[in-house]
Amino acid sequence: MTAPTLTAKDFTSDQEVRWCPGCGDYAILKAVTKTLAGLGASREDTVFVSGIGCASRFPYYVSTYGFHTIHGRAPAIATGVKLANPDLDVWVVMGDGDGLSIGGNHTLHVLRRNVDLQLLLFNNEIYGLTKGQASPTSRLGTRSPSTPRGSVDAPLIPGAFALGAGARFFARAVDIQQPQLVEVLTRAHQHRGAALVEIFQNCVVFNDGAFHEFTERRVIPDNQIYVEHGKPLRFGANRTHGLRIRPGTLSLEVVTPGEEGVTDDDVLVHNEKDQALATLLVRMAPPVFPMAIGVIFDSPAPTYEHVVLDQVTEELQAGKADLDALLAGGRTWTVL
Amino acid sequence: MTAPTLTAKDFTSDQEVRWCPGCGDYAILKAVTKTLAGLGASREDTVFVSGIGCASRFPYYVSTYGFHTIHGRAPAIATGVKLANPDLDVWVVMGDGDGLSIGGNHTLHVLRRNVDLQLLLFNNEIYGLTKGQASPTSRLGTRSPSTPRGSVDAPLIPGAFALGAGARFFARAVDIQQPQLVEVLTRAHQHRGAALVEIFQNCVVFNDGAFHEFTERRVIPDNQIYVEHGKPLRFGANRTHGLRIRPGTLSLEVVTPGEEGVTDDDVLVHNEKDQALATLLVRMAPPVFPMAIGVIFDSPAPTYEHVVLDQVTEELQAGKADLDALLAGGRTWTVL
Amino acid sequence: MTMSAAGSEAVRERQDSVVIRFAGDSGDGMQLTGSQFTVESALAGSDLSTFPDYPAEIRAPTGSTFGVSAFQIHFGSIDVLTAGDDLDVLIAMNPAALITNLRDVRIGGLVLVDSAVFTPRNLEKAGYSANPLEDGTLVQYRSLVLDMTTLTQQAVASCDLTSKEALRCRNMWALGLMLWMYDRDRSATIEWLGKKFAKIPKIADANIAALNAGHAYGETVELPGGLTGYAVGRADLPPGTYRTVSGTESLAWGLVAGLRAAGLDRLMFGSYPITPASPLLHVLAGLRRYGVVTFQAEDEIAAVCSAIGASYAGALGVTSSSGPGIALKGEAIGLAVSTELPLIVVNSQRAGPSTGLPTKTEQSDLFQAMYGRNGDAPLAVIATATPTDCFEVGIEAVRLATKYMTPVMVLTDGYLANAAEPWLLPDTDGIPEFPVTQRKDPEGFHPFVRDPETLARAWAVPGTPDLEHRIGGLEKSTSSGHISYDPENHQQMTNLRAGKIAGIAKDIPLQETALGEATGDLAVVGWGSTFGPIFKAVASAREKGLRVSHVHLRYINPFPQNLQELLAGFSKILVPEMNNGQLVSLLRSAFLFPAQGLSKVTGKPFKISELVAAIHAQLEDSA
Amino acid sequence: MTMSAAGSEAVRERQDSVVIRFAGDSGDGMQLTGSQFTVESALAGSDLSTFPDYPAEIRAPTGSTFGVSAFQIHFGSIDVLTAGDDLDVLIAMNPAALITNLRDVRIGGLVLVDSAVFTPRNLEKAGYSANPLEDGTLVQYRSLVLDMTTLTQQAVASCDLTSKEALRCRNMWALGLMLWMYDRDRSATIEWLGKKFAKIPKIADANIAALNAGHAYGETVELPGGLTGYAVGRADLPPGTYRTVSGTESLAWGLVAGLRAAGLDRLMFGSYPITPASPLLHVLAGLRRYGVVTFQAEDEIAAVCSAIGASYAGALGVTSSSGPGIALKGEAIGLAVSTELPLIVVNSQRAGPSTGLPTKTEQSDLFQAMYGRNGDAPLAVIATATPTDCFEVGIEAVRLATKYMTPVMVLTDGYLANAAEPWLLPDTDGIPEFPVTQRKDPEGFHPFVRDPETLARAWAVPGTPDLEHRIGGLEKSTSSGHISYDPENHQQMTNLRAGKIAGIAKDIPLQETALGEATGDLAVVGWGSTFGPIFKAVASAREKGLRVSHVHLRYINPFPQNLQELLAGFSKILVPEMNNGQLVSLLRSAFLFPAQGLSKVTGKPFKISELVAAIHAQLEDSA
């Protein structure tokens, strides 16, 4: 008897969704439930763990197991879930404040350790739930209640941070670009190990249009590049542009094959195993470069909990250990 | 009247040094006091802030101001020191556990914000003070009291982490290679903004010889490359080897000019402003590559506290603000 | 008794005080409406107290019950100390606002609703199975059912608005009617609308037109049930210049005033956003001209650490958060205790445990303030009682922190952070100064040399020649300040730390009763934002001849020197708290009095009536 | 009376119990020496108690006072419960060891020193201005001044060692002499040396040679002052198989035994190293075969969070730290309280506040255990009294955490973590089982349905079909488990959380006295590692006819049901604590008894004599 396949709707919980009307989180919720259905996931083996923030309300709206924890700690809690039961399929939902400000260290270490989790970073470049303060990804000069004259600290680039931390998977997607988002989520799931997905998420209330520069329909072709392993890094209406290595350097440049002696062959082919390429791709941003979307880096390594639990299993195979033997393990003596 | 110039000895405090005999920390202490003397630093304007660990005992041994704080929090406390008084010259001393495990998030954000601090990371790849547990920089397979079967989590590469965090300065040195260490510390001091220096520090008790692969006298020429801005990236006895960009790729390779058609000109010239180059240099390690030592990246940007305090000063220039005006600033009415 | 509208004119009934609540969707502008009603009432000479109640969601779906936003004002010619127990008037802009707020209206209270929005869809969203305007739900109230939508649309018809924009003016129409009803002026509101919408004059005009129309409606249309409008007299307030102030503003300004009084140049405020503490960050972020530097840290630990670093470097370090964030600061606060640095920690308490009810008020972090650190780590704990009291507490926190070189925990709460009341502007020249001396003299210096009277150690700041020294969280020698593992020294230092905080008792006012004699049958002992309801309840009980007094503590650690003696003068002690019994536990332990707790943890302030009942119960017990 | 050595043979004097301390440089091997003396004493049938005292520095410079490492053993034919007040014997391997330890030797006690190392340079390092072997410093002791260096070198002369290696055998020479002096066997030590140095036989041989030489020296040389060696009889221990066990080991094994008794497969231990808690991590890291997974997290917050995540996923989540680390865990522990998940938090307390004295013991985190969280966040608090008691407490922690779905704080301390005593191996089959049921049945399920008796919510674990649900730190509806902002519901949940913990009182043993009648003139109430000294002090006072009893609490929250009644039977209550008065404050608050605290915070355990004096003072007061 095979379990009936579940639809996206089956992954929707009975709870009323409480994000602001128009919030990008709705689109992400839709894509995630669709992805789960597409993956043939089971409700009982799937767990969503989140911190605190608008994004972190996510688990309530999915019909799987869910744990809405405390601000910034979801990666640490999810690590414990996996060490207790590695068979669970664990998704972590974090806001940019949650995952990169208060929770930055846990994100760092979960990536370094390579715990098998899908980590979804809902990046709206603002603190939503606490009403609009600047976040670690807010652009320089962001005016907010806590930075009335504009923020002065350089934003973190989540992809650069992740690769610096030793992440083995990094991808990007846009909330409302559903097919790509589903594709990227599916790939993150396929990846064994910590898979960080940065999702550009529009906060209509406190940071509306933060990503318009590359997400508005008319600018997508020129200001986004959807990267696919083994395919040339091309973009633009009619894919007129491409990226190549600026000859003799370690940097990329935008070229137009057919112009100035540049040929199609000069255009770099995306290699998702190339960490150096990934590092350059994640730092690209309009207006000079298109924003890279898609699976930027995917190069699996052994996962933390599997290595740990293999060691445990190995030792357990010796049979259920004897408690008495443990207690009497040192030097003993007998009183008659 | 000019202040008398102080010697390295003048920067030594009267406290008995309590590291294990032979610990690399002694060499670093020596280099730091020498650097301070060389810089013509003043005792009263210099502050050492540290967390907890063997390394963090450092402030007690320097005759300047010093604050031995709590585990992992030195960067955050130092940020407060600078916001209170940006004229102070603040050095932060951290162990690898202190600065990258419990304190990883503060290190991350102090680098991102670019607070004007010299951050010295004493990396001995182990927890010294708590008697030898694996640290986030311990190599895979490190056997320690907490990892009796060998550690299974991939180590963090401090340089990769720092560059991913947006650091504007990263350098490396070896505890006992004094002239280079002094040079690097001096450069870190010259840099305005957060300057992270990773110092390979030998823990004789719990991780003796961790860096022998590239610090033993006989292997230094082949297994270290001392990078200098504007100079070719050459190493080896008689500088026979060099680094070049593997043609058509974003990676480096070791070459021997004169062999296999490689010329001197193929050897890459170090550019300390090139972030991509820095990212590749920090990831190099023996046996395939030499370990890069020296100033790997130095590309200044406005410092956090200066921008903040400029804003404050600007507003203060309007004259001492009137408290009554503040209180009566809203809508008022009068009761007779 | 449901009524329908018709025009007429009549004489105004006098009322001593009125509690009115504007409730509607988050998008209905209820906070602005309430604030403007407050301004006009204040200008008309009322005493008042306000309490905004935001939804937990940022912007919930229109029409949902959890998206209802409310603003309550209690105003009158009497001494107003609370936002009011029960509502005299509820303005409910939609069915969700009605269903969530109706239970708070007193029987016979007035309920104003817009009939146009009671559509089947809206009723369903609110969870009504039948239309409450028709099924007798409102029978025990005076209801005023008006088609406000149409009335507003008519009023703004000439302004060339989209229908959405037109509907946005409903709140001003309702405000106009209320201003008429309580005989308040409109000019401040008109002026404000002009400024607010200066860039879109047609919106300004429309809002003003709606406001005027609402007002005119009251004047010209004969309201049903003989509703004629009320007259609320001027309160008997001391003469002077007033403004309304929220607890947040007043605390921020108190800190700045304290900074001045201490003669310090810079206040470094390190914080991380959290409800309901963030507003303090926001207010202080605008006070650069007063020497305030704000730092939004990566987390609460970094926030408190930055404040400690700033104090170490000679500025006044202040940090602030709410319960969960304060929990994170515990270890670092211990460092400040151990290194004896001035530090102010403000806790805007909210309902716990854990994330709890972030937007609801509670007083359940007192234990954490006292004990939420490892080791014996005493510090000063003081609490704010009313929005205006926050100003004085802010100053006092600075005084204690700098004079005693100690962390001071300031306990306020979500209610006080948002509530507002009129404030007689203080004479800032009259604020006593307490100039801080930072050590300059190397003679006999070591970092833990103490003032023999206060037991405060010297504040020697980096940058000062010849005072270079090292401090840290390890135990220090009493005689040199160096690290000391000496057993007896640790005992001495532990005693010194405890003694220093205990000694503050000599330097704070003796405890007085807030109301009533210094002896009696019952002392009602409170702290924090319960001041208003306790005071009013005790007053009411006293009017009935009961020998009850109100004792309200600003100083919780240490207690005032005479507190034991004062409380000994009462046969019974009742300690109402918005927690499960925390101050009462401290009092029992300190004095061994059989004090009884009265706990309320519903996220809402005590009602006067609840306290009156508890007082009566106590005294009947003993009778 | 300084004596010089000469050979002879004589009759052994009997002694009931002896306190002996080996002290020397960190590199002198004192911990190993002490451990071997312990083994031989245990095998000889003594009861005993040991206490190692490490320096704070990892490896301080040779000869420095702060680098002195010591190991104390109290052994005897009597019931030994403490490591001993004063030393009968001090072995001081260098001047630094002498200067730092001499004050603990009782007058007339024996001091053994190696004359060869009292060089001017070593004396200076230790801070001696004159040679204590010559200036009368030792006059009130029996001193045994031997050239141990030369004697050792002679003993190992044939072993082909470097002179450094030869000197390393001094500790075995001293051990040999002590084993002779107390008539202990050497064979276990010889066996152990053979194993330890199996790979370098010459080192094994040399150590054995030194050991034998030390022993032979006692046998053959006539010791000065008629020192003839002693006989310490066998203790009257219940029959069975024994081993020595430290508090750390016993707690680790207790947790494993609890896991078994609960019928759970996996214990997930998330921790971050810190003195003196790390050894628990180290011991558990070796117990994979028993279903233990250890996780060294990036910090204490991640450590407790991983344990919470593990419990959520159906394993037993355990975390451990010392004071500063526990402070960091407060917020997350609140989450476990709010989500009602089983969680064990072990605090190996050390001297605070802040970093304090990391290697010294204290009991000052009781307040933090009770209250170190935001909101009203009650949890169970239990404490370990002796090294072997840790085993039972470990099991009990698992029982309470899983049965009541609550965090349990286990308080132990630096003394207990390192101290060891003989342990009659328990019959593991006799450990009562308490199988945990994880919910499987979807019928009527919601995540906060409760067992009506225990008030525990259901433990429904991810992976279970049809029980999918969401939990979190926001307040939950009592009737559905969904988020609830309802005011009354929050009151109910607050009461439920408090009631659940209070209800544990019905499920724990009634409090008995550890010694003495259930009524009397004085109850000495203790908790934690003060058990030994209090018990002995009370015993001593009782021998003098005083009506005093010892009450020792394992359960601090909740208190046992009969505690109030029991304490009411005493005229006075004295509460000795290694803190500034924490349990005494809880007792006063709970019961309004005028209990008096007795505080000692020197980083050292109470001496029996100090407690005896305090007991007498209490009873004289009242006379």
Ligand SMILES: Cc1ncc(C[n+]2csc(CCOP(=O)(O)OP(=O)(O)O)c2C)c(N)n1
């Ligand atoms: C310990 C703690 N600190 C602070 C908060 C307050 N807080 C809740 S969510 C949040 C940040 C929200 O921003 P983000 O993580 O970007 O999520 P978003 O709301 O934008 O989805 C903060 C600061 C908290 N709940 N707990």
Ligand SMILES: Cc1ncc(C[n+]2csc(CCOP(=O)(O)OP(=O)(O)O)c2C)c(N)n1
């Ligand atoms: C909050 C807290 N957690 C843990 C500790 C214990 N601790 C002290 S130092 C240290 C790590 C030491 O390693 P590292 O930072 O690499 O410094 P090192 O001793 O190697 O120089 C730890 C875990 C502490 N003091 N405080």
Ligand code: SF4
């Ligand atoms: S505040 Fe922003 S992120 Fe939060 S729910 Fe509203 S739109 Fe979404």
Ligand code: SF4
């Ligand atoms: S333990 Fe290691 S790092 Fe620490 S002082 Fe000793 S040698 Fe140095």
Ligand SMILES: [Mg+2]
């Ligand atoms: Mg965000």
Ligand SMILES: [Mg+2]
């Ligand atoms: Mg280290």
